[in-house]
Amino acid sequence: MADLILRRCRLHRQTELVDIAITGKHISAIAANLADTAPQEIDCRGNLVTPPFVEPHIHLDSVLSAGQPRFNASGTLFEGIQIWGERKTSLTHEDVQQRALEALKLMGSHGVLYVRTHVDVTEPRLIALDALLELSEKVRDWTTLQVVAFPQDGIYAREENAGLLEEALKRGAHVVGGIPHYELTREDGVQSIHHIFDLAERFDRLIDVHCDEVDDEQSRFVEVIIAEAVKRGGGERVAASHTTAFGSYNDSYAYKLIGFARRTNINFIANPLINITLQGRMDTYPKRRGLTRIKELWENGINVSLGQDCIYDPWYIFGTGSMIGVAHMTVHLAQMTGLSEIDACFDMITDNGARSLNLTAYGLQAGNPANIVILDVPSAFHALRYQVMPRYVISQGRIIVENVPAKTQLSVD
Ligand code: FE2
Numbered sequence: 001m002a003d004l005i006l007r008r009c010r011l012h013r014q015t016e017l018v019d020i021a022i023t024g025k026h027i028s029a030i031a032a033n034l035a036d037t038a039p040q041e042i043d044c045r046g047n048l049v050t051p052p053f054v055e056p057h058i059h060l061d062s063v064l065s066a067g068q069p070r071f072n073a074s075g076t077l078f079e080g081i082q083i084w085g086e087r088k089t090s091l092t093h094e095d096v097q098q099r100a101l102e103a104l105k106l107m108g109s110h111g112v113l114y115v116r117t118h119v120d121v122t123e124p125r126l127i128a129l130d131a132l133l134e135l136s137e138k139v140r141d142w143t144t145l146q147v148v149a150f151p152q153d154g155i156y157a158r159e160e161n162a163g164l165l166e167e168a169l170k171r172g173a174h175v176v177g178g179i180p181h182y183e184l185t186r187e188d189g190v191q192s193i194h195h196i197f198d199l200a201e202r203f204d205r206l207i208d209v210h211c212d213e214v215d216d217e218q219s220r221f222v223e224v225i226i227a228e229a230v231k232r233g234g235g236e237r238v239a240a241s242h243t244t245a246f247g248s249y250n251d252s253y254a255y256k257l258i259g260f261a262r263r264t265n266i267n268f269i270a271n272p273l274i275n276i277t278l279q280g281r282m283d284t285y286p287k288r289r290g291l292t293r294i295k296e297l298w299e300n301g302i303n304v305s306l307g308q309d310c311i312y313d314p315w316y317i318f319g320t321g322s323m324i325g326v327a328h329m330t331v332h333l334a335q336m337t338g339l340s341e342i343d344a345c346f347d348m349i350t351d352n353g354a355r356s357l358n359l360t361a362y363g364l365q366a367g368n369p370a371n372i373v374i375l376d377v378p379s380a381f382h383a384l385r386y387q388v389m390p391r392y393v394i395s396q397g398r399i400i401v402e403n404v405p406a407k408t409q410l411s412v413d
Helices: 077-088 093-109 127-138 161-170 186-203 222-232 251-261 272-278 294-299 323-333 339-348 351-356 380-386
Strands: 004-009 018-023 026-031 040-043 053-058 112-120 144-150 175-178 206-211 238-242 267-270 303-306 372-374 392-395 398-402
Touching: 004 372, 053 093, 053 303, 053 323, 053 351, 093 112, 093 127, 093 392, 093 398, 112 127, 112 206, 112 351, 127 144, 144 161, 144 206, 161 186, 175 186, 186 206, 186 222, 206 222, 222 238, 222 251, 251 294, 267 294, 267 351, 272 323, 294 303, 294 339, 303 323, 303 339, 303 351, 323 339, 323 380, 339 351, 339 380
Parallel strands: 004 040, 053 112, 112 144, 144 175, 175 206, 206 238, 238 267, 267 303
Antiparallel strands: 004 018, 018 026, 372 392, 392 398
């Protein structure tokens, strides 16, 4: 006998309804009209039941710190860096962990149960790194947290930074990060990518590089990452994040690059909410959108997922923790308004995110951990249209979130 059965579930893009049986922490069966019984059953009434949402790119060390010590009046990247520079000096283990945990709970309430965070490892005490690595252990019975060692100021900007990056990996960071476009020279940027790939090989880690997050059409480090992935193999373990310069490249170069990217399984992670607000700030009109080519990459079969990047921090004052909100905005910003394109945006916050994070045992199938989100709408389209909260979130077989739908009473003739 199962412990919990979800009846009449509609899976993404499927018409036939199924029942899902959960035994212990795992999905034990999925089929139409399951004969099993369980002490607890939920009737999903033909509504959408999905694997959890995936947040592949956020900075939990700075999350929920807006206004400390002051708000970003101009909204620019540079003022954000200045404010964070001031805030960074007062970081403590407890401060980082408490804000990060709050953000994880916020995301959990929206059905986000897989998160990859970047953490600045150019801070010599590695306070935030230790806090987030410890947190990833503390929360592992209800959410999954991957930590990227991110050399925010560049690997070669200061002599000690390369050593700090290596130390972060020794302490257990799951992913090697980088920021080649912020290194002092083009040559340093190229060298940093070789270095990152070497470290990933040496420590057997994944790679996720902040790459070309500028409007400069001459910022061309994605090509170096792709070249490394082509030559060394293992592109599926590599992610290029932001890549906003892709939106400024000329079409001839952009499509050449897309062709090269197709030769590897490299992942692209876009953060459209933050980049539509931060990029294009130096332009008058026409003003560039500062987004990577989400739609074109997707059309060419390249894995694209979506991240929030920030929630209420010096760079981005909004953010709710909802990946449905991010997908909803992506439909607008990437102009993916066709129904199949909207479905694709939903994939970008579920399956594609899981692929970017190299997750194993993700998805609704027997034998996988029972990590499941139940929505109150019948399709991905409706989920994005109404930007719904999940009705229930199940983590490792346990219902950890129940949202009771709000009731609106409208009294008019
Ligand atoms: Fe980022």
